[in-house]
Amino acid sequence: xxxxxxxxxxxxxxxxxxxxxxxxxxxxxxxxxxxxxxxxxxxxxxxxxxxxxxxxxxxxxxxxxxxxxxxxxxxxxxxxxxxxxxxxxxxxxxxxxxxxxxxxxxxxxxxxxxxxxxxxxxxxxx
Amino acid sequence: xxxxxxxxxxxxxxxxxxxxxxxxxxxxxxxxxxxxxxxxxxxxxxxxxxxxxxxxxxxxxxxxxxxxxxxxxxxxxxxxxxxxxxxxxxxxxxxxxxxxxxxxxxxxxxxxxxxxxxxxxxxxxxxxxxxxxxxxxxxxxxxxxxxxxxxxxxxxxxxxxxxxxxxxxxxxxxxxxxxxxx
Numbered sequence: 001x002x003x004x005x006x007x008x009x010x011x012x013x014x015x016x017x018x019x020x021x022x023x024x025x026x027x028x029x030x031x032x033x034x035x036x037x038x039x040x041x042x043x044x045x046x047x048x049x050x051x052x053x054x055x056x057x058x059x060x061x062x063x064x065x066x067x068x069x070x071x072x073x074x075x076x077x078x079x080x081x082x083x084x085x086x087x088x089x090x091x092x093x094x095x096x097x098x099x100x101x102x103x104x105x106x107x108x109x110x111x112x113x114x115x116x117x118x119x120x121x122x123x124x125x126x
Numbered sequence: 127x128x129x130x131x132x133x134x135x136x137x138x139x140x141x142x143x144x145x146x147x148x149x150x151x152x153x154x155x156x157x158x159x160x161x162x163x164x165x166x167x168x169x170x171x172x173x174x175x176x177x178x179x180x181x182x183x184x185x186x187x188x189x190x191x192x193x194x195x196x197x198x199x200x201x202x203x204x205x206x207x208x209x210x211x212x213x214x215x216x217x218x219x220x221x222x223x224x225x226x227x228x229x230x231x232x233x234x235x236x237x238x239x240x241x242x243x244x245x246x247x248x249x250x251x252x253x254x255x256x257x258x259x260x261x262x263x264x265x266x267x268x269x270x271x272x273x274x275x276x277x278x279x280x281x282x283x284x285x286x287x288x289x290x291x292x293x294x295x296x297x298x299x300x301x302x303x304x305x306x307x308x
Contacts (some may be wrong), residue, residue, distance in 0.1 A: 020158040070275035
């Protein structure tokens, strides 16, 4: 049974919601927490479980992060790789990255991370 | 501290164009506060959003590197405090910003540090991008605190090859400083 995750944002870590009903993982804010891998570990674990369950329901990663330290970039890449693998196995997934049009670096980052992946995705500038 | 010390220090600050300097222990909270100060300062004087993003990113990588290093390399609490006490300087130069960070490292780590930086320094943009992407996809080590991407990211954002220096600082340590120009 997938539980709901709800983490409030801090100055250096994002707002996170993982919804077992919609299978959406949402990130909002900035990401440079003190122990970055520790922060992302349970979220990656949640993603793994979501991908293993409900094979017909789309798992969605909805990212609205304006800055990521390299540990967060690595963690995000990890999640994207897992989603891509699931996609290649025929499982429905979706990645949406919301960017501020004025933040050129985040648009570039999103493009770079998604570059070699085959999964359905959208980089939305708002 | 005497007035003459302050004047001497101020002369250096003015001569080097230093707009922010910090010397002390890096807690996550200090890193955040200084980071905000840097961003606000840059926003007030700088139009290019890319440059502001890059200065902030390099600053975070530098300071979190110091913190991670202090946590993992120190053999005891006293040493952890010494290793966690870093120096960060940001200077305005004609064509951009100069970020410098320095901290103590244990002598046995000097060789590996030097190797890594010497491997990165001669890389051009293509080579840096490839090295960064390879590292990004590589599996993490068991107890990794960082992704090993920090230096590569700094080098990609830097207008010049990374500059660094190492000088002896006591029996078991050296002072390592890194300079990035954005």
